[in-house]
Amino acid sequence: MSRARRACSIGAAALLLLGLRMPPVKGALEATMTAQMLLLMPLLFVAGALLRAALPARIVPRSAAWDYRGITGLVLASVASVFWLLPRLLDSAVSQPAVDAARYVSIPLLIGLPFSVSWPRASFIVRGVFLLECVATLFRMGWLYLIWPHRLCNNYLLDDQQRLGQYLVLIGLAACIAIAAKLLWGRFDALAEAPPRASAQH
Amino acid sequence: MPLRTLLASLALVLAGGAALGAATDGFRAFTTETARRIAVRDHPVAVPAVALQSQSGARLRFADFRGQWLLVDFIYTRCPTVCLALGGDFAQLQRLLAGPIATGRVRLLSISFDPAHDSPAQLAAYQQRFGDLGQGWLAARPLSADALLQLKRTFGITVIPDPYGGYTHNTAIHVVDPRGRLVEILDSGDAQRAAEDLRRRLGS
Numbered sequence: 001m002s003r004a005r006r007a008c009s010i011g012a013a014a015l016l017l018l019g020l021r022m023p024p025v026k027g028a029l030e031a032t033m034t035a036q037m038l039l040l041m042p043l044l045f046v047a048g049a050l051l052r053a054a055l056p057a058r059i060v061p062r063s064a065a066w067d068y069r070g071i072t073g074l075v076l077a078s079v080a081s082v083f084w085l086l087p088r089l090l091d092s093a094v095s096q097p098a099v100d101a102a103r104y105v106s107i108p109l110l111i112g113l114p115f116s117v118s119w120p121r122a123s124f125i126v127r128g129v130f131l132l133e134c135v136a137t138l139f140r141m142g143w144l145y146l147i148w149p150h151r152l153c154n155n156y157l158l159d160d161q162q163r164l165g166q167y168l169v170l171i172g173l174a175a176c177i178a179i180a181a182k183l184l185w186g187r188f189d190a191l192a193e194a195p196p197r198a199s200a201q202h
Numbered sequence: 203m204p205l206r207t208l209l210a211s212l213a214l215v216l217a218g219g220a221a222l223g224a225a226t227d228g229f230r231a232f233t234t235e236t237a238r239r240i241a242v243r244d245h246p247v248a249v250p251a252v253a254l255q256s257q258s259g260a261r262l263r264f265a266d267f268r269g270q271w272l273l274v275d276f277i278y279t280r281c282p283t284v285c286l287a288l289g290g291d292f293a294q295l296q297r298l299l300a301g302p303i304a305t306g307r308v309r310l311l312s313i314s315f316d317p318a319h320d321s322p323a324q325l326a327a328y329q330q331r332f333g334d335l336g337q338g339w340l341a342a343r344p345l346s347a348d349a350l351l352q353l354k355r356t357f358g359i360t361v362i363p364d365p366y367g368g369y370t371h372n373t374a375i376h377v378v379d380p381r382g383r384l385v386e387i388l389d390s391g392d393a394q395r396a397a398e399d400l401r402r403r404l405g406s
Binding site for chain 1 (some may be wrong): 340372
């Protein structure tokens with residue numbers, strides 16, 4: 001059963017990555033800055049997240065010792081994400097094969113996979129901090145792309161950059177609303193099940 | 203376990219910071235445009251020995267400019283936007299640098315990346331529009347697709363089609379030294395500063 005599941009998730013991730021490498025798909029997703037950031041990169045993230053089920057059964061519990069409350073994994077995902085927010089790397093990922101390859105490897109393995117391993121472990125506060133930082137980054141980058149009067153990428157047009165900025169700000173707003181709704185009306189199993197402080201794991 | 207997590211996280215942040223520094227030339231270049239300016243300043247590159255055709259129809263090579271300082275920009279003559287500014291810059295530079303141009307120490311060169319359309323006549327008309335004085339400013343097109351590709355690669359020029367049938371491209375004033383090396387990339391739109399930069403180089 002678990003072997004079948006593992007094979008399935010490896011297959012799905014491989015299929016997705018191969019699909020994203022196909023010239024017409026890749027070309028379309030790199031044709032605009034908006035598609036690269038809002039479609040290609042999230043799909044690479046998904047490919048990495050799919051690989052979680054493919055990890056050998058022992059690895060995930062063993063990694064917990066180094067990943068208290070999911071912090072290490074989310075730090076890794078955050079640090080790796082910074083690179084793919086830089087206009088310079090968005091630009092050279094299109095024109096330099098080495099950067100392109102780094103993107104196809106690092107987004108699944110250093111962002112998608114660690115996120116999917118660590119998120120279930122993350123406590124309420126850790127999740128809150130991570131989400132807040134994500135929303136802030138959406139607004140920061142969105143605002144930058146929206147107001148910057150010059151092109152930040154030589155491979156992309158200015159109106160594309162500004163459209164991406166608009167979308168990032170809108171996604172940030174939607175995330176704010178979703179988080180607010182969850183805080184007001186959502187269920188928090190982690191809170192209900194939180195053990196008393198004294199019995200915290202050591 | 204919190205301690206191991208702290209150590210692992212710190213290590214990741216440090217490694218990430220180091221990698222980020224490496225990827226941005228020490229936190230100096232966050233865009234390709236800044237990166238190419240830093241790259242040529244740190245490591246000048248030899249310009250390719252490609253054949254060009256000037257606005258008078260004459261054949262040129264970069265080697266012909268050895269011993270002279272050369273200011274180069276990349277344009278297409280149908281350009282309704284930034285090339286107008288670049289053309290204005292070069293016309294102004296022609297006046298600001300009239301002295302060194304007269305003594306043959308400086309040349310200005312506008313290279314078209316749209317050679318199919320920009321015939322010598324089009325190039326001459328482009329210069330006329332900005333009030334070319336007829337001395338020291340050459341406009342030229344590469345004679346082969348391969349020559350254009352080499353030029354774009356060496357100078358770091360990215361040209362992308364825009365929705366109106368034209369092109370969008372990065373603009374700058376490129377300084378080539380008398381040994382035929384690209385040594386500096388200056389912002390366009392400031393002919394005064396480019397002229398000062400060149401005078402300083404001529405003085406030294």
